[in-house]
Amino acid sequence: MQLNRPDVVAEVTAAFTDYEEALTADDADRIVAFFAPAAVRFGVADQQVGLDEQRAWRRAQPPLPPGRRLKDTIVTAYGNDVAVVTTLFGYPGSDVLGRQSQTWVRLPAGWRIVTAHVSHPQ
Template sequence: MERDLPGVISEVTAAFEAYERALVDNDIEAILSFFAPEAVRFGVADHQTNIEEQARWRRTQSGLPPGRFLKDTTIHAYGQSTAVVTTMFGYPSHDVLGRQSQTWVRLPTGWRIVTAHVSVI
């Protein structure tokens, strides 16, 4: 299996950066568009097992605090159709760092998150 093919890394990086912009902008429809219909997401205090559950949950949430930053982001690709993204995130007004991991799969509709996990240290 080929790993970390430059073209795949570039595509997933672009998708991940677009997802982050949507998250920071609290663009719920855009956020949801990055997830596969059957995606499972574990959050800090929540859990969704498909896109419908995530849509209901997201619509009850307020936006992120200002100044979100990422650090130690890694993207590794496995073949042409699977990638794993991990990163740490924080906010200037909080002392706590969070962790985020996502598995991205190339589907007919493009790169989509199929599993996601968010936690705090």
């Protein structure tokens, strides 16, 4: 297994960037399209299993505050078909940074998130 093949890191970085654009645009259907059918997502105070739960939850959420910023984003590729993305995120007016991690897998439909976790320090 090759660690951090440049082409795989570039592909996942592009997918993650597209995901973040959908997230900040509050495009629920586009966000959900980045997840695999059986994906599990743990949020700050919520959890979803599968696309139906994810779609319903996304549609019920208010948009993110404007000005979301990322810090220390790391994409680590394991071979050709698996990668982990970790990042910190924050918003203007606050020094508090949340944490986000995603495991991406190359599926026939392309790169998809199979598990995600979002948290805030207490």
